[in-house]
Amino acid sequence: MRSLVLAFTLLLAGPANAEAPARPDSGGSMLRIPGLPPIPLPPGVRGYAPESADEEPEAAPPPLRPRTAEPPPVARPEPPKPAPRLPAATIRKNLLDELFKRLAAARDADEARGVEAAIESVWMRSGSDTADLLMNRALIAWGSNDLTIARGLLDRIVALEPGWAEGWNKRATLRYRAGDLNGALKDAEQALTLEPRHYGALLGLSVIHRENGDKKRALDALRKALALDPQRKDIAADVDKLRLDVEGQDI
16 A cells, blocks of 8 residues: 555656655655555655645634624704795885884984885885886886876886885875875875885875865874884974864963
8 A cells, every 4th residue: 555655656756766765854745644654755746635744734714803883874964944935025024114113213314314215115116027117117207297108107007016005105196296186095095005104105195185174184194104204303393283273272
């Protein structure tokens, strides 16, 4: 048996030095077969057998590291939801409410005039580009003393935007200039129904009532206008004068 193994090994190694057995300390390899004693191999011949002493043991695979739990995903805060958009009519009302508070608390006439300008700027916006354009043309015609064209445009405005107080107020003024007191009175009242704080319509209403001989209603309208705009000295003077006519001299 030993001779067969040696012959097989020498066949693998080639014919050189076939008969020269290698010593265990010659640096040759040993052929190890289970159940047999170690067999020295010639120099240059390397034997392969299970658990060969000359084979370097394969490196053991690295120990498996316990898989750490992945950190939970960081919850990203949701972007804030935009505040619901208010209707244009609500925005307009809130703005006018604030402006009228400032008008009532104005410290002098100059401050009051600034607030008045802001209020009247809001009043002049209908919310309709078409109605605003028609109003602009009506005022141009009015300024040119073309009252017929201005009246026609104002008629179209109140038909197009019946909820716009300024359309009615402007037509009331134009009808008053044309001598139509009844028409002017109706338009001024309609303007005040839509915007009870319209001090311009209140002043116009006072003028119409006085011409109609109704001084008491004229005085009531003036007092309402003065309460809204207390820095108006001209209104205050008219109130004092008309109060004497209506209520007489204080005792």
